[in-house]
Amino acid sequence: MLTVFGDIRSGNCLKVKWLLDRLGRDHQWVETDIMSGASRTPEFLAINPAGQTPTVVLEDGRPLAQSNAILLYFAEGTPFIPTDAYARARMMEWLFWEQYSHEPYVAVARFQRLYLGKSAEEIEPRLMERGRAALERLEDALAGRDWLVGDAPTVADLALVAYTRAAHEGGFDLTPLPNLRAWIQRVEAAFAIG
Structure with missing residues (x-):
């Protein structure tokens, strides 16, 4: 299953969640409290060495970070990316x-x-x-x-x-x-x- 590591207080994380919800993409949200250091644990850093949220782990296990890169990935082929x-x-x-x-x-x-x-x-x-x-x-x-x-x-x-x-x-x-x-x-x- 698609997994999103994000802090619900972050606009960068929310925009990924909003797009996935709008597209009807089933995903697991893993709340990652940046204030408590959850993005700096060895487990998280193994997924994203930059220690930043949001980070997505695709169904095939590949990670993807940076909110706008994530938006572009999931919006590919939808009306939310112009064809021109x-x-x-x-x-x-x-x-x-x-x-x-x-x-x-x-x-x-x-x-x-x-x-x-x-x-x-x-x-x-x-x-x-x-x-x-x-x-x-x-x-x-x-x-x-x-x-x-x-x-x-x-x-x-x-x-x-x-x-x-x-x-x-x-x-x-x-x-x-x-x-x-x-x-x-x-x-x-x-x-x-x-």
Whole structure:
């Protein structure tokens, strides 16, 4: 059986779960509490030497890590990956941007506030500046459009909604971002995210 090692508090893990659920893929979820060091045990490191979640073990025993690589693997051949080469490249552009320019700020601020208990004053100002810039970039990109790429949801939308929908937990105010808020609702509906 397909096995997913993930921490349910992590947006990177949740986006994998949401896609598998949306595709109706039967899988076993193994809760892997990163805060208690569960991803650093010898057993886990034997599966993923990087010690990161999510990690998937396919039915044939092969492991696969990195949330967006996992999304691309399971979404192959579905409507969530465009068939047009340019649209597919734009989708990947957003996936790379998510891990480089969005997640390191929005998710890290959330982690520090929610799980480390830091106050707003203890969060590095540059972290908040870059997080706000990422959210504003999404707001601008969604002006006059429903999805990040093309006329239908892709895994880029799913990847970016994971931490965007929880940005308020990191101290980011989405109130002045109407395009973004409406997009979150559309993505949640498209992927049946509760």
